[in-house]
Amino acid sequence: xxxxxxxxxxxxxxxxxxxxxxxxxxxxxxxxxxxxxxxxxxxxxxxxxxxxxxxxxxxxxxxxxxxxxxxxxxxxxxxxxxxxxxxxxxxxxxxxxxxxxxxxxxxxxxxxxxxxxxxxxxxxxxxxxxxxxxxxxxxxxxxxxxxxxxxxxxxxxxxxxxxxxxxxxxxxxxxxxxxxxxxxxxxxxxxxxxxxxxxxxxxxxxxxxxxxxxxxxxxxxxxxxxxxxxxxxxxxxxxxxxxxxxxxxxxxxxxxxxxxxxxxxxxxxxxxxxxxxxxxxxxxxxxxxxxxxxxxxxxxx
Numbered sequence: 001x002x003x004x005x006x007x008x009x010x011x012x013x014x015x016x017x018x019x020x021x022x023x024x025x026x027x028x029x030x031x032x033x034x035x036x037x038x039x040x041x042x043x044x045x046x047x048x049x050x051x052x053x054x055x056x057x058x059x060x061x062x063x064x065x066x067x068x069x070x071x072x073x074x075x076x077x078x079x080x081x082x083x084x085x086x087x088x089x090x091x092x093x094x095x096x097x098x099x100x101x102x103x104x105x106x107x108x109x110x111x112x113x114x115x116x117x118x119x120x121x122x123x124x125x126x127x128x129x130x131x132x133x134x135x136x137x138x139x140x141x142x143x144x145x146x147x148x149x150x151x152x153x154x155x156x157x158x159x160x161x162x163x164x165x166x167x168x169x170x171x172x173x174x175x176x177x178x179x180x181x182x183x184x185x186x187x188x189x190x191x192x193x194x195x196x197x198x199x200x201x202x203x204x205x206x207x208x209x210x211x212x213x214x215x216x217x218x219x220x221x222x223x224x225x226x227x228x229x230x231x232x233x234x235x236x237x238x239x240x241x242x243x244x245x246x247x248x249x250x251x252x253x254x255x256x257x258x259x260x261x262x263x264x265x266x267x268x269x270x271x272x273x274x275x276x277x278x279x280x281x282x283x284x285x286x287x288x289x290x291x292x293x294x295x296x297x298x299x300x301x
Contacts, residue, residue: 024130050098058098065103071261078255094146095165106138114139117149202232218242
């Protein structure tokens with residue numbers, strides 16, 4: 001969801017990549033929640049940006065699913081690798097679009113059990129037609145609202161729950177509340193990880209509110225973003241991470257520095273300081289869009 005591409009990494013020659021099972025067609029078409037448009041990468045014909053309602057929502061490389069072009073996807077991969085040992089994981093994805101990250105996990109952690117919940121049935125059909133069947137890509141794709149689809153998931157069965165669901169540039173309010181996070185915590189296995197993508201602007205009110213809400217449910221939490229976003233210089237993505245288990249700070253920092261897009265991490269004490277004074281989000285709290293405030297100084301301690 002809202003993001004800018006990360007710096008390109010070296011790629012194998014196209015002749016060395018497997019032939020894609022399906023290929024999108026450039027253009028826009030209607031879906032239940034608005035429109036979807038596929039834009040081919042002018043520098044790499046295998047790369048496609050999926051725009052939902054005019055917003056870049058996924059970058060899918062049909063020849064190399066390990067090629068993550070969005071910054072927050074790279075951060076998500078780094079955090080998961082820092083927390084979970086190599087090998088399969090059980091992952092639940094709330095929000096799908098082009099399913100770039102489930103494709104990445106299937107390629108880098110074969111035999112992972114993954115379920116993607118996407119609320120827009122027409123978008124699901126377009127993605128299946130354009131990129132091939134989800135099963136062949138290593139995950140299941142189900143039409144369901146993220147919260148409603150979470151309800152039947154058995155307790156303690158997921159190693160990772162990833163939220164990448166947006167309505168425009170905002171996360172739906174019912175996927176941000178403390179009641180919702182208690183359901184996420186219910187389905188996570190011991191040591192399981194909650195990872196949530198969000199878009200924010202200075203002084204990062206969404207990140208502060210979601211972090212305060214996460215601390216109501218989880219013992220440990222962190223937020224990371226590009227340094228310029230923390231400094232109030234621009235609008236951008238932030239990634240919230242939470243768990244009942246202690247998050248390995250040094251391992252996360254090493255993973256984030258391993259060639260991925262730069263990010264700054266605020267963990268536990270620093271994260272609590274960052275969100276101090278922010279109200280916890282609850283189902284009973286009316287949804288509201290905060291105004292665009294003026295940038296402020298670096299919020300970290």
